[in-house]
Amino acid sequence: MKKLYAVLLLFLIVMNPIAPSLANVGLPAIFSNHMVLQQNAEVTIWGWGKAQEPISVTTSWDQNTVKAVTSPNAKWQVKVKTPSAGGPYTVTIKGYNTIVLEDVMIGEVWLVSGQSNMEWSARAGIDNAEQEVAKANYPNIRFFSVEHRTADAPQLDLGGQWVASSPETMIDFSAVAYFFGRELHQQLNVPIGLINSSWGGTPAEVWVKPEVIKADTDLNEAAAKQPVVEWGPKDPGKAFHTMIAPLIPFRVAGVLWYQGESNTVAPQNYGKLLPSLINSWRSEWGYEFPFYFAQIAPYEYGRPLEGVLLRDAQRRSLSVPKTGMVVLSDIGNTKDIHPRNKLDVGKRFANLALNKTYGKEVSAVSGPLYREMKVEGNKVRLYFDYADKGLMAKGKELTLFEVAGKDQQFVLAKAKIDGSTIVISSPKVKNPVAVRFAWSNTAEPNLFNKEGLPASSFRTDGWPIEPK
Template identity: 40%
Template sequence: MKRYFSVILLISCFVQLVKAEVVLPAIFSNGMVLQQKENVKFWGKARPNVNLVITTSWNNKTITVKTGADGNWRSNVNTPVAGGPYTIILNDGNKLILSDVLIGEVWVCSGQSNMEMPVKGFANQPVLGANDILLDAEEAGVRLFRIEKNLSRLPIEKISSKWEVSSSKSVSEFSAVGYQFARFLQHNLKVPIGIIQTAYGGTDIEAWMTKNSLAGFSDFKNPSDTAKIIKNDPAVLFNAMVNPIIGYQIKGVIWYQGENNRVNPLTYDRKMAAMVKEWRALWEAGNWPFYYVQIAPNVYKDHKEDIPLLYEAQARAMSLIENSGMVVSVDAGSQKTIHPPNKTIIAKRLAYWALAKNYNREAIAYLGPIYKSLKIEGEKAILNFEQIPLGLTAYDQKLIGFEIAGSDKIFIPADAVITGKTVVVKSEQVKNPMAVRYCFKDSAVGNLYNVEGLPLGPFRTDKWE
């Protein structure tokens, strides 16, 4: 009898194996968007040691790939110019049909709570214009893929997310920055846009990095593998929320994170560079663009003095990360919440970078003024800038956010005026100025722009402690 049941079990397993359907990662599913004009990677599981046939409806061509003894397989599929919907048939003896597949542009949005913040907002924390955003959400050309929050000590591959069409319901739950970025691209490019959200509030950059990319850094907690897992342990978010989509062809990444790293700001630029380098290497898709947001002003409860150092580190990262760009948000913060409500201006500024740098939209400005040099003339400190081809403006408002100091290194609020393409800063209390700072505090708000409407970021002319 025992042998009988063993035989039945063996036959049952064999039947299940023969009937096994093609299994794909969640990112490959109905309604997905594939990156246009690329040789995109496909992978999954099927029956072992058989020929898997992949047929794409946009050209009716077939690709045959031999599955391994474990059923695993990998292949590549050439995608056409943007369009759709299409179908993809995968056949290992049993057909799996992917329907409603669009070809277009695919981006990832990642980071902590300011990227996670959905269009509907958080408790007592609104997104500006949320209802109007939802009124405009019925857009067939935008598809959403939101990865659920998860943690893992080891890299995992399975997630339960799915592609969703853009609707008021799906958009309300999706990243306000990520969705609007996708919507701006779709509106301008007139092609389908896929946006993949992988974000988790209150998290350190170290959690989004691999153990490999963290080599050489020591200013973070590294618990034992047997300790209770928490969301800020090194690599746990990469393992659970990035690794499952590694290899899915993308155009680029937008990133909004940093508030949590105010406790160790001096290495943030190098960590971000190490993270991006490792992600790109694992993706094996070249140096895709990486656009990120400098954190916004806020009245922080702790580590207030470290916020300006984080501003500096984020600004430095642009020179460390090839094909990157930073959005300044010094004019779009909040004194009451770490989650500023105006997510539209942030998404739009991220879109400026992508449209100008990656989609060849001419005459679109994407970079605000950058401090260049300081000249002292008597009681005046004269500031010069780059990235101001047409000059500077404060839109008829009095300039704010400037401070000046003499040899005593005590900074006090200063008067500042635009003079041609320079800003002249002075104070009656400082007769012999030596240094100027702009919005170099956690809560300081700025209002100086280039004529194209992009803001100057926080900076200082000194190197004082």
């Protein structure tokens, strides 16, 4: 009798195309318990199922149900509206089977990406690591670490899971992202979701769709110069396909980017590469999210000027709308490409976001950024953004200014602060036409604004330069 029952049950399963045991409604890894969804937004939830499988998604914050039907390609997606910050909530996805996502928070979600300085964790070594790890119990700050993978085409899913911040989870998470998220959490009093998709030693090209690189001769030539290394991919799109594409279109408030050291191979092209990355990501997501990046710190790079040329390319990338840059020249280490002060990096990123994205008044948003120059006889007057409250020198006199005439020969110049401007002169240059500031790989300038943030290196000229 038992044998007959088993045969009958097997027959019913095989003949019933909607039998629960054959159901396969599923979700990408980014949708899981403990996740954070962007507040006050229309967010997309997507997944897979059997063709024509009816799908319903119910959100506990409003008890609303949104329905969809799985496509012939076994894909489905719905859009749900999120409330203001809060939680925990549940999200129930029902097809032929049911998935219930629990402990879901609503708050602010940020994607962070780049190479080793973004990936760098407390376990790898940061200032005051033991103390910071011990006090990392923030249950409403959530982490998602994307696993390292590569592919030659965009993938549907990635590796990772959402976890709450604790000493056990924070120690291996991006330290910069954690300090950024902690500051936002404390200032905004909302849950924070941080998605870390970074890989040490990777050039920016691996984070860009290969079609974008191939469509531009300069970018294609620069990508070809990237050397083969043991610690990560070098070819365009390898990380984008596996570590970015599967996240699209998960709703984020913005992106943080800390990368550039591996692009000193062709530093001038970074002025085109970084904007291309920003614009292509925004195009993929379908909206113009804020994109804030860190300027690489002073370091003893192999060739003279390759580091400062990269920094200047980053500065010029601020022409892209809704971007911001944190300058790190005062908290770097010229002997260590991985400076251990990640707290101030995170706080500077947070101040940018608090001011530019959330409209909050903060004590220091950015260091002085060169805006324009005017020649006044045998002198040059420099004007800066983020200098409204005035400029200051940390030390007796300003250093690292150079001036040149039409002969393009730069000499050290005397620099004097005049309110929110700086006046440059040299007896060796009677008719100045160009100024450079902090123009070397290891320059640690002493020009700050009154808020205490350092000025970016810059040059006023566009004369051709090649790293020597």
